[in-house]
Amino acid sequence: MFEGVSVTFDVLAEPARRRILDLLLERPRLVGELTERLGLTQPGTSKHLKVLREAGLVRVRRDAQRRWYELCPEPLAEIDAWLAPYRRLWSDSFDALERHLDATSGNSEETS
Numbered sequence: 001m002f003e004g005v006s007v008t009f010d011v012l013a014e015p016a017r018r019r020i021l022d023l024l025l026e027r028p029r030l031v032g033e034l035t036e037r038l039g040l041t042q043p044g045t046s047k048h049l050k051v052l053r054e055a056g057l058v059r060v061r062r063d064a065q066r067r068w069y070e071l072c073p074e075p076l077a078e079i080d081a082w083l084a085p086y087r088r089l090w091s092d093s094f095d096a097l098e099r100h101l102d103a104t105s106g107n108s109e110e111t112s
Contacts, residue, residue: 005082008075011055016040017048021071024058028070 012018016038023029023037035045049069052058056075061068 004075004078007055008057008079011051011057014048014051016044017052017057020045020048020052020069021057024069024071028061028068030066030068034069 012021019038020034023034029037031042031045031049034049035042038045040048049058053060053069057072058069059072061070
């Protein structure tokens with residue numbers, strides 16, 4: 001699992017690839033549409049799509065002459081699972097902060 005997460009993080013380190021995933025989150029898209037939305041060249045967009053495809057983050061669906069790219073959520077679910085323990089830490093910290101603020105708020109009301 002950790003190897004897959006590491007590869008996914010490496011792939012997602014590139015901002016253009018994250019933007020592609022954001023666009024594919026809305027719906028499947030053609031290369032030309034992605035190129036236009038990203039402001040990249042078609043070869044540049046195709047290169048990023050190849051990296052995303054090899055990492056399992058996107059898949060291609062052929063429709064006659066067209067190639068539709070769509071998001072594959074499985075590698076992102078692996079990252080989500082890896083981050084779960086850290087979310088608990090954040091949640092615990094927020095809970096402690098809330099208790100502190102509640103206690104502080106109670107003290108300031110008493111002194112008023």
